[in-house]
């Protein structure tokens with residue numbers, strides 16, 4: 001990928017929808033096998049009561065229920081989950097119109113059914129290759145770093161171009177792209193804003209991959225550099241007027257996001273800004289369907305999930321940031337910005 005990042009001729013919504021359709025059927029069959037539909041048959045229930053009744057992991061259940069809800073099988077009203085007429089008619093085991101015999105045959109056709117069921121029952125994925133384990137240890141082997149950089153670049157390029165064109169970086173002179181990955185946001189921001197310089201801060205192997213694969217041929221290599229910092233173990237650099245995080249908060253739990261917010265606050269000067277580029281869940285945590293499925297992907301591979309605007313706002317305000325604002329920048333992404341007073 002070389003040269004200036006032009007806006008793509010069409011947006012990437014259909015590709016996101018296609019990619020994340022992979023969780024639809026397994027999410028439904030996993031909650032069905034876990035007993036959720038039968039448990040909600042007689043009475044609606046809050047998430048924790050439902051998790052307790054079925055001995056399920058509450059976080060995993062919440063994330064997967066959001067997807068199942070956006071598929072039209074359950075509904076969340078005033079914080080309480082209930083069955084929809086579709087689930088009541090077709091997905092209980094012993095009803096006239098039950099599809100259970102068919103679901104029971106097809107659910108084992110995908111390994112995702114067993115993985116989501118394991119997450120529901122234990123909160124853990126049976127996968128050995130969970131990306132956030134290496135990130136938490138601050139170690140990503142060079143080959144894996146190159147592969148992640150290419151993967152993340154493909155996934156983030158249209159959103160990065162849209163973010164750069166959104167005006168979110170207007171007035172920013174020195175941008176620190178924390179967990180910058182392939183560097184696609186820093187590069188797009190620098191290409192769009194000739195007076196902006198940017199630093200991609202990431203683990204050393206990711207920095208090498210970003211530089212070699214993407215920065216070197218970006219045409220803005222004089223204004224975009226890399227800085228190898230383990231964000232959990234090492235000091236963060238000062239002197240930046242904006243800190244940008246794309247797809248970073250969704251990798252981590254409340255405790256780590258509180259730490260990241262606090263470290264950002266301490267690293268910024270008064271008047272400095274924090275920018276979070278994330279796919280936001282609806283306030284009611286019941287969709288939309290592609291964000292809800294992305295949240296299942298985070299559940300499978302990280303310590304995080306997709307957050308609501310309220311949850312992201314809480315992370316920032318608890319660290320001392322004020323004036324939180326959210327602007328949608330591409331079909332699924334928004335930038336949530338706030339200021340250090």
Ligand SMILES: C[S@@+](CC[C@H](N)C(=O)[O-])C[C@H]1O[C@@H](n2cnc3c(N)ncnc32)[C@H](O)[C@@H]1O
Nearest residue numbers: 135152156179180181202203230231232246247
């Ligand atoms: C999901 S990727 C996001 C990449 C990029 N911001 C994007 O949206 O395309 C998360 C990034 O956080 C980085 N990261 C994870 N743990 C880190 C750590 N301990 N220190 C610095 N960066 C880390 C990863 O290497 C990875 O590039």
